[in-house]
Amino acid sequence: MIKAILIFNNHGKPRLIRFYQYFAEDMQQQIIRETFHLVSKRDDNVCNFLEGGSLIGGSDYKLIYRHYATLYFVFCVDSSESELGILDLIQVFVETLDKCFENVCELDLIFHMDKVHYILQEVVMGGMVLETNMNEIVAQVEVQNRMEKSEVSDVKQGL
């Protein structure tokens, strides 16, 4: 199970948070800070797995993260997930973002948090991996975006 997915930038500013287990808002912020603290002090050439986050999970959980340019993508998972598998999944997720936003950069995530969420929803659901095939994910996201567009134009025509 995936317990949480956090995306924040090099300064620890959250760009997307998705907890699959309830934490109050202040606790969520604390977790983000702690995770950022743990992750940010690591060099780029060390391993992508990290233990010792005390706030989330406990001994069975570990943080698996990837660092892309200005953004950290952190997944907090338990031992039922394959470590290398989750690393691949992060890659899939980022590549999907890249396709959907056409050369994704941090600004896309800043201004379209909702859309990033919708994409993530097609990848992970309730803490479990839903789909790993990028084409399938992109296709579903696009259909839904088209539906949204048609509804918006309906409203405009209605006026």
Place this chain on the structure above:
Amino acid sequence: MALKIVKGSIDRMFDKNLQDLVRGIRNHKEDEAKYISTCIDEIKQELKQDNIAVKANAVCKLTYLQMLGYDVSWAAFNIVEVMSSSKFTYKRIGYLAASQCFHESTDVIMLTTNQIRKDLSSPNQYDTGVALTGLSCFVTPDLARDLANDIMTLMSHTKPYIRKKAVLIMYKVFLKYPESLRPAFPRLKEKLEDPDPGVQSAAVNVICELARRNPKNYLSLAPLFFKLMTSSTNNWVLIKIIKLFGALTPLEPRLGKKLIEPLTNLIHSTSAMSLLYECVNTVIAVLISLSSGMPNHSASIQLCVQKLRILIEDSDQNLKYLGLLAMSKILKTHPKSVQSHKDLILQCLDDKDESIRLRALDLLYGMVSKKNLMEIVKKLMLHVDKAEGTTYRDELLTKIIDICSQSNYQYITNFEWYISILVELTRLEGTRHGHLIASQMLDVAIRVKAIRAFAVAQMATLLDNAHLLTGNMQRNGICEVLYAAAWICGEFSEHLENPIQTLEAMLRPKVATLPGHIQAVYVQNAAKLFATVLKGQEGNTDSTAAQETSQLMIDRLPLFVQSANLEVQERASCILQLVKYIQKLQQKDVEVAEEVSALFAGELNPVAPKAQKKVPVPEGLDLDAWINEPPSESESEDEQPKAIFAKEEPKHSRPRHTEVDEKELARRREARKQEQANNPFYIKASPSSQKVYQDTPGVEHIPVVQIDLSVPLKVPGMPMSDQYVKLEEERRQKERAEKKKKEKKKRKEKRSGRGKKQDSGPESEEDITPAHMVDIVTEEMPENALPSDDDDKDPNDPHKALDIDLDKPLADSEKLPVRSHRAAESLKSPAEDGDVESAAIHAPKKKNGKEKREKKKDKDSDRKKSKEEKKKKKHKHEEKEEDLLGGQAEEPAVQSEETNEVAAPPTSTSAEEAPTVAAAEAAPVPKVASGTAPNSEPDEPKDTEMEETKSSKHKKKKQKKEKEEKEKKKKKKHHHHHHHSDGGGEESVQNGTVEDEEPLPPMSNYCLLAENSYIKMMMEDADQVCDIQGNLQDGSQVVVSVIFENKCDSFLKSMEFNVLDSLNSKLQRPEGSGPHDGLTVPFQLPPGVSNEARFVFTVQSIVMPQKLKGTLTFIVKNEDSSTHEKLDFKLHFTCTSYLITTPCYSDAFAKLLESGDLKGSSVRLEGVNMPFHHLLARICFHHHFSVVERIDSCASMYSRSIQGHHVCLLVKTSGQTVSIDAKCDEPTLLGNVLDEIKQTFSQC
């Protein structure tokens, strides 16, 4: 109305959208908080508007603010509103917000049940998908129970997109509602072979999660998974399956043997590192499980270890990490094969990556031997010095202690070394493991008798330098070691070289700043020391020394008597009085030392941690039986303080083992001399130097013997423990040399070549003899301890509830709860007969977001109570259903509910509970033989109404209105009225606002149908349900719930219900029966019992009210005779009963009125003297309308018939006159409905 829409859209153009908000926040970096608070104010304004687009935009912005840490739960109700929008765009925003901020205690979740159910069955797969995704994040036990069946249906949806989501969410449902696992499992298993790979993967995912916690229940799936493993090409699926096999193999070794081959094939064929790694991992698991039975697998283990070594040596840090991780799995069972890679692992300890260092630390645990322990610990101590973060340092500390203390200190050959390591560890600042060090010190000092003298000397120094440790006063901080130090010095004080000095150190004023439990130990052990000191001093001729010591105690103890800590205070005052008494005796020259030491005499042995638990209960002792009458509940508070004292166990029994082992002493002296000789820095103490106290700057240079030089003993880079390492090496060398000599002698004698191997090879474990003849005292256990090793599983683990046998055939009682009307719809499947209770339990209270907090709390606690009752009741239901289903197979049209009034808990009517609560429980209400007002649940239908009012413009969609099992208190003389009216106030509900007025009186739709001396029939105002398939024109059905109540003392059986069909309305009979056959009522009635049955009618035209004549025949059976009886009744189907509460938005309502298709009519009611909101509530409840909008004393209402007629009302009130203007596309229906409304109000 149209203007309003336009206005809303114009407003929207000026609203900030999410991008504007983000931009704004970025432009206000200096006063971000202030800017956001103004934004929140704007959002609050936007949420107040009717326009759903504006609301959705506001909710979207809230989701963003939630990410920044703002609590947005206040908008939960608005989120629900947006979720129920008919537009996908808004719905998606709503569900996203809900999934980010809803959780189990969000109370509006209760309102979402119907909305989610509607979305789940939406024809648009993305509506369903969005609902499933949202639900997966905030599913509660209630939602899980109510929706389990709907989700299970979706597992067979035509679209794989929905199927895979439905399959995945089932795991969440199982967690929240474990009863659903067995009924859903067969279908879940089917999905393992779904044609769509995504669905298959989801099913594998869910089963793997389940099997991980309770693997034994899933062993039977192994063949299926085996097939999947060999056929699937999806790496994700393969990884999951292989991980699952890793969990299954320990339970079934035969499985392991089969696995090896395909797994090795995969290892060779796959290019995916992730898959390869998991394969290696599972092969390891297999080998471990196999080798426990067969020893000749060590070769394979070696192979795996070799492979892992390659991983660890890889330059990719990730692989290095994983290699170490897998290595630690082998370590548990095959430590020897890992030990040969010690070099590699020690190398990893120096890695720059903390994750890798931590993993290597784990492995060290199994690497140590007598030979290398000191070396490894020395290395770790170096790391401790270097470590920056406290987390890693603490981890190191615990690992050092773990490694040294494992298997009863098996690998420690020199305890002086270990004690000095522990003392060195006390230098760690800010550690959270002071307690751990302290307990080690105590443990070693108590259990290793030989080390006590050394330990005492070290502890005395620690106490002397206590000021260095007290910087960190926090709980579990390093000051905890003083607890151990004080205790050891007191307990084994006979070993102290200078007890007076230590006594003085323990009574320093600074001690009073230590935590209470440590002070308590100080005081108690000061007394022990005092006894020892006296003993030494009384032997002397000078008695003044002894008196001085007593005076010291008397001077210093009052400080502790004033302590705020009770324990300290009590001990100090006891001891103070004792010392005063002793002083008196001393002044009379009485020898007291013997008697004072007798106070602390006695041997103290360690007790095994589980000892108490293992004492068997003596025969005939019942621990649960009360010895005295149970105390009243209010006294329970008194028990709390006990826990406070339990922590600080008093240490009474004093082992006084003064007989110092002569041999031991000699040996120690020897060792010390040797050590001194070997230590170039050691300077021999002059005999006079003993009492000079050296104020040294650090604990690290704790001297073994007091010396009088100001040169610090510490040599930089050479901590104390190192001398022991050296010493130990030398000792071993010496031993080896001696052995060699012996060997040589032997060889000379024997002249055989065999000895060569022995001394040329490296030193083996057995060769090393411990420096001390260590006598490790074992822990005491009760004599006849039980051997049980009950593991301490967490009883709160949600997965425990899922430990369910899945192979057992499914019993009918386990069927998932289905809402009752669904059962009526799907007449062909009586098995789906459901648990109406679920709806009742879930019956949301009519609560709005803005409701007063207090009320919520009250209701919440009430709800808890009622839930408990319902659980009981539900259980009852399920039992009953089992026989019902058996007996009822041929009569699918009959639904039955048991309502056992006799057995009903009387609490539901207890005076404290508000009437609404009693009603909302829908719990059976005991009969009250008086003319009280009927009591039923008014909450539920209104909820539906309220919730749905907000829900959407889904005019064309069928609404399924749930009906609950309803009860009423008997009202004997009440005839054939449709509706009870019962004065008192009512509460009105209107989109999101609630007037805080008088509580709503209970209302009921049950009315008396017929009764005679034997039986009474009560009919519920017919409850309509549309056909599930949705053809409104010909699929209309009406469900009639009838409560049968046995009023006589005899048994009623063979009840048959028959109605004379009219052209328009027909009773639905099972296939094959004639149009005049009756329906058997599927239960019998013992005396005084009532039960409910449901009958389904098909109706063609609904514009006119109907009356149907019917007969109930039954057999009255008492002890000696049985007679046939019958009862005639008339069923009255009002037009109202064809209406369904349907929510409608004001803009849709406006469009509807403008369309011009509707014909108008009006009615005036005179003399209605009830508040307007009560009037509305009454119309809503009895006539199934919903409020569209209310402005002061004017309200628009909407309802829809089962055949799709729109009915619109405009209700106005002035004084006692109420005028209702109505519009409907079917004038006859409208006329009849209005007549019925008029009748309702004429009765009050």
